[in-house]
Amino acid sequence: MPERPPGKAPIKVVLADDEWLVRSGFKLLLDVEDDIEVVGEATTGAEAVEQVRTTRPDVVLMDIRMPKMDGIEATGEIARTVGLNQVRVLILTTYETDAYVFAALEAGASGFLLKDAGPSELLHAIRVIAAGEALIAPRITRRLIAQFTAARTTVRTNEDRLAVLTQREREVLALVGQGLSNDEIGTELLLSPATARTHVSRAMGKLGARDRAQLVVIAYQTGLVKP
Numbered sequence: 001m002p003e004r005p006p007g008k009a010p011i012k013v014v015l016a017d018d019e020w021l022v023r024s025g026f027k028l029l030l031d032v033e034d035d036i037e038v039v040g041e042a043t044t045g046a047e048a049v050e051q052v053r054t055t056r057p058d059v060v061l062m063d064i065r066m067p068k069m070d071g072i073e074a075t076g077e078i079a080r081t082v083g084l085n086q087v088r089v090l091i092l093t094t095y096e097t098d099a100y101v102f103a104a105l106e107a108g109a110s111g112f113l114l115k116d117a118g119p120s121e122l123l124h125a126i127r128v129i130a131a132g133e134a135l136i137a138p139r140i141t142r143r144l145i146a147q148f149t150a151a152r153t154t155v156r157t158n159e160d161r162l163a164v165l166t167q168r169e170r171e172v173l174a175l176v177g178q179g180l181s182n183d184e185i186g187t188e189l190l191l192s193p194a195t196a197r198t199h200v201s202r203a204m205g206k207l208g209a210r211d212r213a214q215l216v217v218i219a220y221q222t223g224l225v226k227p
Helices: 018-029 045-055 069-080 095-107 117-128 137-150 158-161 166-175 182-187 191-208 212-221
Strands: 010-018 036-042 059-063 086-095 111-114
Touching: 010 018, 010 045, 010 117, 018 036, 018 117, 036 045, 036 117, 045 059, 045 069, 059 069, 059 117, 069 086, 069 095, 086 095, 086 117, 095 212, 111 117, 137 212, 166 182, 166 191, 166 212, 182 191, 191 212
Parallel strands: 010 036, 010 059, 059 086, 086 111
Antiparallel strands: none
């Protein structure tokens, strides 16, 4: 994704990880980017919430395993806080902590990235999240969501929860659940990207979804997309 146009405010980022070396490495990488600014650091989930309330960042790089309050709890706290609607949480995880990803998405995370991702992938992820695209690594995310949703019982039936959607919005939701972008949805359904984006926005509003990642969760929870 291209950098922000000249004159546009940089993407503000908070780093939340209890390992100093990890935070330092991320900060060194981000500090040299003209369109990204690190505005805060935290070693616990509680500190992360406080930093977010104070600095109002665009993106939080959130580790899952932290003392006092873990990354999932902190993500939920941020998502529930009035006035922090525009803050996007990017969960940092390892293969050992993948079981927590679905819970993090339910809590309000906008996506996740494996900790062993390369520098270019991290920078791309931050820019995508800040631009509102929300979901990172869709192939991996789809597999994880499918795996952990399969073991859960949906409280409401497909028809009950999706009754507010038009048939076209259901089709769009199913494709969002499969990880397709607006451009790809438009191609699949013979719609313009702008029209596809409108359908996505309407589905989000009707279902009370915080962002695109939440739509993916709902698509699996309701059985619209099968594991």
